[in-house]
Amino acid sequence: MTVVPPRTHAPTPGQTVGPFFAFGLGYPAMNQVVFPHSPGSLVLGGTITDGEGAAIPDALVEIWQADADGSIPRARGACRRDGHTFTGFGRAFTSDEGRYEFWTRNPGAEPGKAPFFAVIVYARGLPNKLHTRAYLPENAAALAADPLLASLSGEERATLIATRTPDGGLTFDIRLQGEKETVFLAY
Amino acid sequence: MTTTPPPAAAPESLLAAPDQASQAQISAEIAAAHADAERRVAAGEPLPTTLYDFPPYRSSILRHPTKNPRLVDPETIELLSPAFGQRDVAAIESDLTLQHAGEPLGERMTVEGRLLDSWGRPLRNQLVEIWQANAAGRYIHQRDQHPAPLDPNFTGAGRTVTDDEGRYRFTTIKPGPYPWRNHVNAWRPAHIHFSIFGSSFTQRIITQMYFPGDPLFALDPIYQSIRSQKDRDRLVGVYDHDLTSPEFSMGYRFDIVVDGPDATWFEPEKEH
Numbered sequence: 197m198t199v200v201p202p203r204t205h206a207p208t209p210g211q212t213v214g215p216f217f218a219f220g221l222g223y224p225a226m227n228q229v230v231f232p233h234s235p236g237s238l239v240l241g242g243t244i245t246d247g248e249g250a251a252i253p254d255a256l257v258e259i260w261q262a263d264a265d266g267s268i269p270r271a272r273g274a275c276r277r278d279g280h281t282f283t284g285f286g287r288a289f290t291s292d293e294g295r296y297e298f299w300t301r302n303p304g305a306e307p308g309k310a311p312f313f314a315v316i317v318y319a320r321g322l323p324n325k326l327h328t329r330a331y332l333p334e335n336a337a338a339l340a341a342d343p344l345l346a347s348l349s350g351e352e353r354a355t356l357i358a359t360r361t362p363d364g365g366l367t368f369d370i371r372l373q374g375e376k377e378t379v380f381l382a383y
Numbered sequence: 384m385t386t387t388p389p390p391a392a393a394p395e396s397l398l399a400a401p402d403q404a405s406q407a408q409i410s411a412e413i414a415a416a417h418a419d420a421e422r423r424v425a426a427g428e429p430l431p432t433t434l435y436d437f438p439p440y441r442s443s444i445l446r447h448p449t450k451n452p453r454l455v456d457p458e459t460i461e462l463l464s465p466a467f468g469q470r471d472v473a474a475i476e477s478d479l480t481l482q483h484a485g486e487p488l489g490e491r492m493t494v495e496g497r498l499l500d501s502w503g504r505p506l507r508n509q510l511v512e513i514w515q516a517n518a519a520g521r522y523i524h525q526r527d528q529h530p531a532p533l534d535p536n537f538t539g540a541g542r543t544v545t546d547d548e549g550r551y552r553f554t555t556i557k558p559g560p561y562p563w564r565n566h567v568n569a570w571r572p573a574h575i576h577f578s579i580f581g582s583s584f585t586q587r588i589i590t591q592m593y594f595p596g597d598p599l600f601a602l603d604p605i606y607q608s609i610r611s612q613k614d615r616d617r618l619v620g621v622y623d624h625d626l627t628s629p630e631f632s633m634g635y636r637f638d639i640v641v642d643g644p645d646a647t648w649f650e651p652e653k654e655h
Contacts, residue, residue, distance in 0.1 A: 200645040200648045201502065201648075203501040203502060204501070204502055205499055205500070205502065206613075206614075206617065206640060207432070207501065207641065207642035208588065208590055208617050208618065208638075208639045208641070208642075209432045209433050209590065209609045209614045209615075209617060209618060210432075210433050210588050210589060210590050211433065211590045211591040211608070211618070212440075212443075212589075212605055213576070213578075213589050214576060214591075215524070215526065215527075216514070216524035216526070216527055217514065217576065218524060219514060219524055219538065219539070220512060220513065220514020220515075220576060220578070221578060246445040246446050247446070247449075248445055250445070252446065258587070260464065260465060260584045261460065262459075262460050268459060268460060268463050269465070269466070270463075270466050271466060272467055272470050273468075273470055273471060274465045274466075274467065274471065275467060275471035275472065275510060275542070276471050276472070283465055283466070284465060303460075305458075306459065312458075314460055314584050316584075319446055320442060320446075321440070321443045321444075321445075321446040322435070322443065322446050323433050323434060323437055323440060323447065323605070324431065324433040324435060324608075325587065325588070325589060327452075327585070343455075343456065344453065344455045347453070348453070372445075372447065373445060373447060373449055374449070377448055377449060377450060378448075379450075379453050380448055380452045380453070381453055381454075382453065382454050382455070383454070383455060383456075383457045383461070383585045383643070383646075
């Protein structure tokens with residue numbers, strides 16, 4: 197194993213995204229990781245709620261994912277979509293009802309591993325970013341073998357596994373606080 | 384940048400809460416929260432640099448997680464990040480003073496800096512996005528109803544991609560301080576929002592750059608949600624006379640260091 201040398205530079209601290217990010221962070225087709233209705237495409241969506249269960253209308257969600265075959269996208273163009281290149285990155289703002297949506301496709305993973313979307317949430321009132329994962333609900337053996345999921349209680353685990361909808365889409369709700377609070381991650 | 388923000392519930396900038404605290408109360412709460420954090424850190428509790436649970440920032444009260452984040456070994460996807468390049472931005476997007484027919488009002492400035500990892504290595508080809516209020520402290524966002532003038536020649540959003548030395552540079556207008564309704568007579572110090580990607584998704588950061596010597600620092604519960612002075616200092620741009628252009632613009636330097644687990648050490652430059 198390579199020895200990691202000591203760090204020489206202290207990190208810049210994060211801050212809240214604030215209320216007025218839409219005009220700075222929005223760009224055309226930002227939530228279309230794949231072209232809508234293209235073969236294999238699906239809607240990944242959910243609602244973001246606060247400690248009282250109220251929808252959060254001023255949140256920002258980003259996803260970053262492997263392609264369906266588990267490969268990591270290295271193509272450029274996530275910020276200027278051409279409608280066909282798979283860059284693996286998407287960004288969505290929540291609606292008045294606190295709902296976010298992406299057009300994307302199922303991520304794959306390395307053999308034996310459980311596929312997931314890497315997710316970051318930001319919001320007005322949230323002092324810094326929050327990382328989490330949205331796992332695909334299929335492949336029980338891989339989910340059972342996942343080190344993170346295995347370390348969680350049943351209720352915590354459920355917050356990280358997306359629900360498959362009848363049309364093949366995925367629902368992944370995010371609760372920032374309170375009952376069924378989503379498990380957030382540090383690395 | 385053409386996304387129209389949806390009409391939504393008013394943020395704190397519009398809500399006149401009848402039970403608003405005074406600045407003195409908020410300042411006392413900030414001092415108490417810092418003292419509490421210091422005590423807990425001294426007792427060995429790992430606390431984040433930016434406190435999620437920071438009640439002086441009122442809208443955080445129902446929006447911060449109550450449980451500690453789960454420490455996890457990053458998987459491969461989390462150790463890489465989206466690949467950006469010049470095709471993702473137009474060169475003109477880094478000059479916020481050229482987006483309209485006329486010159487925006489205010490103090491023209493450039494902000495330049497380097498994007499580095501924890502070992503001081505430059506991060507190349509990474510997307511840097513900024514957004515800000517205009518010189519009068521007004522955001523173009525339709526939900527900002529602060530009665531200061533909009534500037535028809537200033538939108539306040541820009542993006543760029545770092546060069547081979549990890550460098551970025553924006554030309555813009557110095558933003559004004561901005562009033563909000565966290566408490567009575569609440570003003571945000573002048574700031575520019577920064578959104579940055581690292582070479583690992585775990586290094587992703589959204590933050591705010593401030594200006595040296597701002598008298599509002601001590602009063603602002605967002606800036607003060609960072610619990611230590613030395614970390615707060617890292618968000619203050621440095622006036623650099625060598626970046627100032629004669630008869631044209633003031634220059635500020637703002638270097639950004641992205642955090643990441645030890646595993647990010649194993650990701651040097653492989654995609655280039």
